Each structure stands twice: as C-alpha cells, then as structure tokens.
Amino acid sequence: MARAVTTQHKTIATAAAWIVALLIFFPILYTIITSFKSEQEAIQGFALIPSGTMESYAEVQAQSGYFKFFLNSVILSVGSTLLAILIAVPAAWSMAFSPTKRTKDILMWMLSTKMMPAVAVLFPIYLIFRDSGLLDSRIGLTVMLMLINLPIVVWMLYTYFREIPGEILEAARMDGASLWNEIIYVLTPMAVPGIASTMLLNIILAWNEAFWTIRLTTTNAAPLTAFISSFSSPQGLFWAKLSAASTLAIAPILIMGWFSQKQLVRGLTFGAVK
C-alpha cells in the first residue's frame, strides 16, 4: 500500500517543491527581469514582464567599463586556481600515496589556517601589500586568493587521489612501465577528473571572494566584487542598471555552479558527505 507512490502524492509534492524553489530563486529571477526594463519601468512597481530593452546593459558597459572588471575576475579566479593546483597536486599526491603518521595532522593543520578570520590580519596584510607595492595589483591578489583556497584544494585533491587504487601502480610497475610512462598513461587519466572538479569549485570560490578582493584593490586589479560594491553608494540608485550589472556579474559563475553541484557537496564538506 504505502510504498507505491500515488499520483496524487507526487502532484502535491511537485507543487510544493516548485513553489518553494521559485520563491528561493525569485530574487535572482527578478533581477534578471529588471535588467531588461528601462529605468522608468523598473521603479513603477511590481511587474514580471519587461519591455525587453537592452539599454541598461549598454550603459553599464559604457559608463563603468564592465568588461575590465570581468576580465580581472577571470584572471584572478583562474590564475589563483591554477597556481593553487600546481602547488597542491604534489602535496596531495604524496599524502595520498605515501602517508606517514603525521599526514593526518598536517591536513588538519592546513584546514585550521582556513579558520583564521581574514579580518584579523587585515592590517598587517594591508601594510605588507602597500610596502611591497602589491596593492591593487593582479599578482598580489592572485597570490592572496591562492593562499586562501590552498587548504581546500589540497584537501579536495587528497580525497580524490585517495580513491585511486595503489595496486594499479604496482601492476603497471610489474609490467615494466617506467616512472614517466606510469605518470602519463596510468596516473594522469585517473587523476584528471578529480583535478577538474577541484578547479571548478575553486574558481567559483575565488570568483565570489568578497573581502580581500574589495579591500586590496582600487581600480587596476578590481574584479566584479569590487565593481558591484561601488553600486552601493546612494547615487547609484538605478534599478535597471544595477540589475544588468548584477546579472552580468553572477551569470558565468551561476552556470558553472549548476554543473558542479556534486563536487560542491564533496569539496566543501572535505569528503565527509558524498
């Protein structure tokens, strides 16, 4: 009796789920809708059908040079991710394949650096950046974002690498594969999916990082987080333009995020929930 799912049950559950989902998604949806309105329409009260004008998008680009910030976001998030992967792969690799008694402690300690509130070290970092001329530079911020996410990258890679069976390596060795062949033909194909997932999640985290990217930049290296924050001033009350800018800022990462749900769960829970 109970187990056979009745159509009625499914209909009710579907309706409830869709209503809740649309409510949660509503602020994003309404932002996208408003971005296709004119400024006049945008403040005329609640309306779900925009006139479809693109003028806000054109204005955002013309006035504040959206594209420059977008490019900075891409450079910073991809750059810091590649750098972190480069540094983390050997570490995660050695921890996964030749663990010692201290491996676990080292992993724990790495994670603990993530617990330090950024704000606590704001001023020293600010000073160091200022005195070494790194303020508002892409290089400085790339290194910064790399350091922030390095523990997560090591952890994620570690949990992925740990699942590669060590016997395969032995088998390859038995068959007379050289170390180089072993790396190219056996290890790399097995490691690539894990590395790709790690990169995906890390790019998302770096893209949305909104403390250092705002505090350590002014114009040159400012990514979209800083760009959007500049809209918070009172004179920036242009709903349609704000919506267009917001849509542009979140669209790329939103789409990437949709594809990375599984990795997200795994990565952010350090493999505790799969």
Add this chain to the structure above:
Amino acid sequence: MATQQTRSLARFMMAPSVVLLFIWMIVPLVFTIYFSLLQYNPLNPIRDGFVWFANYKLFYSNPAFFAAILNTLTIVVSVLVITVVGGILLAMLLDQPIWGQGIVRILVISPFFVMPPVAALVWKNMIMHPQYGVFADIARFFGAEPIDWFGQHPLTAIILIVAWQWLPFATLILLTSLQSLDGEQKEAAEMDGAGFLSRFIYLTLPHMSRAITVVILIQTIFLLSVYAEILVTTNGGPGYASTNLPFLVYQKALLEFKIGQASAGGVIAVILANIVAFFAMRAVGKNLDK
C-alpha cells in the same frame, strides 16, 4: 615499505604547500598580536607607544565592542537555526518523487553562487527597499505600511540575506545525505508500522546527523566573518546596530586608523574562531579515521 628516498621525496613534494601556509598563518598573526599591544595611529602618531592590554580593556568599557560581539553571535546562531531547520525540511521535500527535480534543484542551489555584494545589493534595492522593493509592493497590496528594513530592523535584514545565501548549501548537503539513506531500511520501518514522525526521529535524523554537523561547522566558519553583506547594506548602522566583529575591525583599522584597537578586535576574532575550529577539527578528524 617506504624507503628513506621516497620519504624525502614525499617531504619535498609537500614542502611548498606547507611552507606557504605556515608563512601565511604565522607572519600576519604575529603582527596582529604585536599591534594589539600598541597605541598606534598612523594619522596621529604623537601618543603612539606600548600600552600592554589597554586595547583589550576597551572591550569592557566601549559599548561598540560588546555590541559587535553580540551581533556576531546573533548572526551566526540565527542563520544556523534558519538554514538547518529550513534545510532539513527542504531536503525532505526534494527527496520526494517529483516532476522536474533537476530543475528544482538548480533553482534552489542558485543563491549559493551569487557573490555576497550582489546578493546584498539585490535584496537591499529590489526586495527590501521601503519604496520600490517587492516587500513594499506586497505590503501596499494588503494595505499595510511598508517596513523600513535597514532603518528599523537592520540586523534582521542582514540575517535574512545571509540565510538566503546559505540555505541552498545546507539543503544540498542534507539532500545528498538523505539520498544515501537505505530505501530498504525505510521500508522495513514502515512495515513495522513506524509512523512518519517516529521514522523521522529514529531513522532519518540519526542518518543525517553527520551531514548536519558538517553543515553547522562549515557555515559557522563563514558566518563568523560576514562582511560584504554589511558593507553594502547598512554600513554597520544605524549606530552599531548591525556592526559585527569583522566589520568593527575594518572600521577601526581602515576608517579610523586605530590600529591597536582594531588588532585587539582581530585577536578576539581569532580566539572566537579557534573555539569553533577546535570542535570542527574533531568532527572532521573523526571522519578521516573511518
């Protein structure tokens, strides 16, 4: 058997990560602790000098510090309650057989990918604005007076925004955990005549307990340092009504240039985070043993 050679190779491979993270952890922290014992004002250096713990004593005498700690904890606890309870309910709803589950999941998870400044601005202007916001439209529709969220209930407004950002995360993780619950166990419980409530309490909840722990710990880390949401919406005000510890440290350091006080606030933030971290490490560590 690990030979001497492979062991030193392993050490060599780990060195860059370990050294970098060590420097990143220790250098700024030492600076912060040192600064916290100073009176240090780059704009007004006349009275600069070593003051021992005077900056920490301000935590007792200055109401701003006390308010900031209280606000920090209020944000953390409120958002945790909303997202965990809401997340469990939502996860159970999405675990039902429904049409279009893939799309529903995408819609629900989306706010997590919205960068904090955008989330804050969208809520501030499009949703909660007392004149043009959707909430105001709804209030007027029912003939009520629109609420001035950021003027009257600034902390509540910020909690709502932050909860909206983190509810998807909690839901997604709890749903993942729920889906790994053995269907046979559920059926067996049903056969034995266990009602919905007792199945929830004795089967579902214990199964989700680890996921719930992980959600609480990870969110706490991030919630302790909510910053951009406050910067774009209320700027900490009115007064100190929505200033949390990170925001206060930012104000003291980069707006008022009271580096000593700011650093003391930073050290308190580190201590607060470490208390949390202690429990977080134990939970995550336990999982690693398995």
